[in-house]
Amino acid sequence: MLVRQAHNNFFMVGPTKQQTRTADWMKRNMPIDYSVQLTDVTSMFTVLLVIGPKSKELLSQLTDSDLRLPPSVYKTISMAHASDVMIMGSNSTNTGEPSYSLYIPSEYAVHVYDEIMRVGKNYGIRNAGYLTLRQLRIEKFIPFYYEEIDSETTPLEIGRQSRVKFDKHYFIGKFAMQRQLEQGVNRRLVQFTLHDDHDAENDIWPYGGEPVFRNGIWCGATTSAGYAFTLERRVALGFINNPDKNGNLQPVTNDYIMNKNVLYQIDIAGKRFNVHASVHQPKLPSTGATISHDYQPTLRNKAILQLKH
Secondary structure (H helix, E strand, C coil): CEEEEECCEEEECCCHHHHHHHHHHHHHCCCCCCCCCCCCCHHHEEEEEEECCCHHHHHHCCCCCCCCCCCCCEEEEEECCEEEEEEECHHHCCCCCCEEEEEEEHHHHHHHHHHHHHHHHHHCCCCCCHHHHHHHHHHCCCCCECCCECCCCCHHHHCCHHHCCCCCCCCCCHHHHHHHHHHCCCEEEEEEEECCCCCCCCCCCCCCCCEEEECCEEEEEEEEEEEECCCCEEEEEEEEECECCCCCECCCCHHHHHCCCCCEEEEECCEEEEEEEECCCCCCCCCCCCCCCCCCCCCCCHHHHHHHC
16 A cells, blocks of 8 residues: 655555565665665554444544545544554555554554553454454455465456556556456456355365365365355355366456356365355445444443443
């Protein structure tokens, strides 16, 4: 993710697994006249993600700034009396949920975290780790580097064609993607939803690397998998191919993937399970919430409420 902070100053954010690769690529492609400088500022910031339908109301208790942020927009605010906190909106967290990314100067990080947890008690806040984010982004069909994306993956292969500005005069890889646009791609990222024949309580769960079959013929493999809490079933992401009778790869089109007469299966530890394949994000209920600053949580234990009176 690239953020323009000034006319000649950019702030680049990349997941931990990309940091070394991104820095190396940038250095290899920088102008040889030293007109562009690259500095690693990772140690200067601590990043906290506040995720969930109550995230805006929670953080509003700690700042006077307007937290209504359009996509791809950031602002610098004071948060819990800590200055120079850079905040970005939902599209920066890769979860598909209402959320914020806070880039906090490291010297303020513990204080801001403590304040978020203190105020967050009234909102039922919980600590969550990487695996939680993994489940959320897989359910929302959000590809991730190292699992779905590598240095050879193109936006057209993962369904992100709309994010490429082909009318731009030039960018690295433009001609290769134009050929893909004209000739079609030989693989496509697909989301697989397991059917009811997979029992999450007793059957082995997919995790990534499972073979995918189309009408009984191998056509690809999963890259990652998780539990979709909204759909209440296991889901997986993976690439599929379209080989002809001689094994030559043919273009993978939406019609090829979404054909209603096709049966897709995933082999999990030697047992095949039926799955639904899609190139679109699933339609999930809205997670937005309208909550006033006077929001009070519902206590499950009525005895506690009675004691307070």
